[in-house]
Amino acid sequence: MLMRGPGIGLDIGSKKIKMARVKKVGKQVQLVKYGSIATPEGSMEAGNILDPDFLGEHIGKLARELKVEGRAVASAVSGQQIYIRNFVMPRMKASELKEAAIFKATEFLPIPVEEAAIDVFPFRQFEDGSGKKTEVFFVAARRQQVEALDEVCHIAGLKLKTAEIEPLAIYRVMNLNEGDKIIGLLNIGASRSHFSIFKQGLLTSLRSLPLGCSAFYRNIRGGGPKEDIHLEEIDANEDNDYSYLVRDIMSELARSLEYYEMQNAGETVETVYLCGGGSRLKNLDKYLAAGLGRRVNILEYASVLAWPALVTEREQWELQRDYTVALGLAAWGGI
Missing domain, CATH: 3.30.1490.300 (Dna Ligase; domain 1)
Structure with a gap:
């Protein structure tokens, strides 16, 4: 774990596969290239790899597109186990x-x-x-999960150098100045979310939550699937067809915080940071902060990651919500 990292991060999600490559520039890492493809249907479920061959073939296409075939990568295992x-x-x-x-x-x-x-x-x-x-x-x-991930990378023409867990990758690129404070990190994925708690920079708690931003696209109460919606256009502070889903996020997060603070008497999670696709929801941070009675911020990592001049502000916005895990994996060993 102390070796210099490969500079390439591979994040295999249930709906999207993301890859990012970075290089060290002074005390920061700089984004070199990135790309994504849809996760092939039937290849993943709840963080578990079901079809390594099928999945590896698709990732190989992305690797060739980004011209990183044959290189070492850092990736992550996820899921409830x-x-x-x-x-x-x-x-x-x-x-x-x-x-x-x-x-x-x-x-x-x-x-x-x-x-x-x-x-x-x-x-x-x-x-x-x-x-x-x-x-x-x-x-x-x-x-079995790690071996399946290694097989996927081999089929894709990549070399798995390290496999870690998502919260550690995310924390690596967080722009924090929290000292000894206890902070929470809610990563809202497509089908599931993960809530982790760090104390003095150390991961002390990790929970898998049964919620994800795919529910906003299905939205049965709002009249069925709506593939053309944009999460950033849904205001969490307004009463709309999606309000019950936003309340679900609040409820799951509140329960997780209550459980941690009951188990660790005298400890309070002072700030919660949001990332992942679900953090696109407009004013979600403000809605959660009001309901939880504590600070809730969208995760930023400007002090750690340098953006190339060609990356627009809109692309930076997208990357900070969708590529946090891939960028944290790519930065492994580099910061």
Whole structure:
């Protein structure tokens, strides 16, 4: 994880596949090229790859279009079967820490450790009355998911260099100056959303939420499918055919915040950042802020990412909502 990243991020969503390439420029990364294609129907479901061959062939077309075939990429595993936990271990050699953490995971991991792809990151060392300790960040996914992702990349003519989870990629490009504050991150995808919480820059909570912006296109109460709507034209603050969907976002987010703050007495999530396709909704940040009684902002990363001169303001607006995961993956190892 400490090696220099490939500079190419591959974000495979349930409705759209996005790829971005960046290069290091001083303390920033600069966008070099980007592109997307529709996710082939039947190849993905709830973050799980169903047809690696079909999916890989389509991604290969995008790779050739962007002239990145044969290169290494960073990508992400997603879905409900991602497991994270922070816990404290006795201090030990780095070579022994992962093995000890995996053994401890047998106490809480809902799948056999043999079926999991696991990574462990020590992030704090301290000493208390019982001795020297190390606090670690533990993340696991089903090994089958990672192997399927590797196969997809191979079929596409790409080399999977690293597979991580989406919140870590997003946090990498966030323009934050929050110090020791606790912040939330709501990534509203097409079919599902993910709400994560970071404390002092460390991921402490991750929940998958049963809502996505595809519901606005289906909108059964509003008269059926409407493929020609633009989310940025729907005002979350106004009473309209989509108000019940906006209320669903509010309800799910409020429940997630309440659960976290009940489980972590004395801790308050002060600010929630929005990203993903659903953040296109007009005034969604203002609507949620009023209902939750805390700051809600659209995620921005201008201090981290440099835009090429040819990228228009409208394209920047689109990229900041649709390409955050791909850009964060591309920046892996670079910032």
